[in-house]
Amino acid sequence: MKIRETTGKDKNVIFHLHRDAFGEDEGEAVAQLAVELLEDKTALPVLSLVAEQNGQAVGHILFSSVSVIGASVNQAYILAPLAVLASHQGSGIGTALINRGLDILKARNAEFVLVLGDPGYYSRTGFVAGHNISPPYELAYPQAWMAQELKKDALKNIKGKVQCATSLSSPQHW
Template sequence: MPLAIRPARQDEAETIREIHMKAFGEEEGPSVSQLSVDLLADETAEPRLILVAEDAGEAVGCVIFTNVQIEGAESVAGSILAPLGVVPRWHGQGVGAALVQHGLDLLKSRGVDLVLVLGDPRYYSRFGFRAGHGIATPYDLPYPEAWMALEFTPGLLDRVAGVARCATMLSAPEHW
């Protein structure tokens, strides 16, 4: 059976926690897996999109997109990708890329204007994410080049500037 990507179900908090715990390991796993579960219940994360990848009924990856507002550009519909987790034995098999692309396609079809991510530029640039835009993070970053945006409307990032305001659970300094 090929890899399937589907929306997460309401009763999958523990499955989502497990995916992120395995994906991020002992050092980062506890905080990232807790964040993933907290985002499920955080009303300020709406509208959110949570996708699960599974193979033969086994959940092997998860991506979460949550609402983000741009201070000074409130009319812009934004989303932030965080976190993305893939069970280690599935690394390098395209699970993460499939989750991200599926999510981006759904968000674009739903009228989202832009998506933000704090991640590895070598990975996320393949989807069209880029640094060097006018949207600031809520906190200073040690690696500002990892703060990237993807516009669905050409030229939008040239016109939009302001501070990103994320869901309450994602706004904690330790997640930046």
């Protein structure tokens, strides 16, 4: 499997991946979000990676920049969205995309990464709940709001509400 950063030419492929992975109900909205985030200046810097097998794009992950209101944060991200083609799920592609993304962000000197997702899945790659950064809206499942330090103690003294990119700040995504 090859993992590479995406370019402007990958937009259709990215849309298709998310629509396929998230299915009929959610697919269209998540696919739209992925594409909008890539064009959203308030999301910068972003990290967008695609996984390819035999020349076919089989997974995509996006990290976009966040800040924390009232706190001093140099560089932090939120992971959203992540998708693996339905036909290729369960073979390690999602995990590989997360781990590669975290490695690249660490090398960029990022401080931490947030995610809203299934704790059973994201705890496998080091995300934990119980930090002091609040989500933009009250959540039905607060334990799904997790974070991971990329630098030692990066979250220790950070408290406040997260500020995400405009396209990710719409209530439908929370």
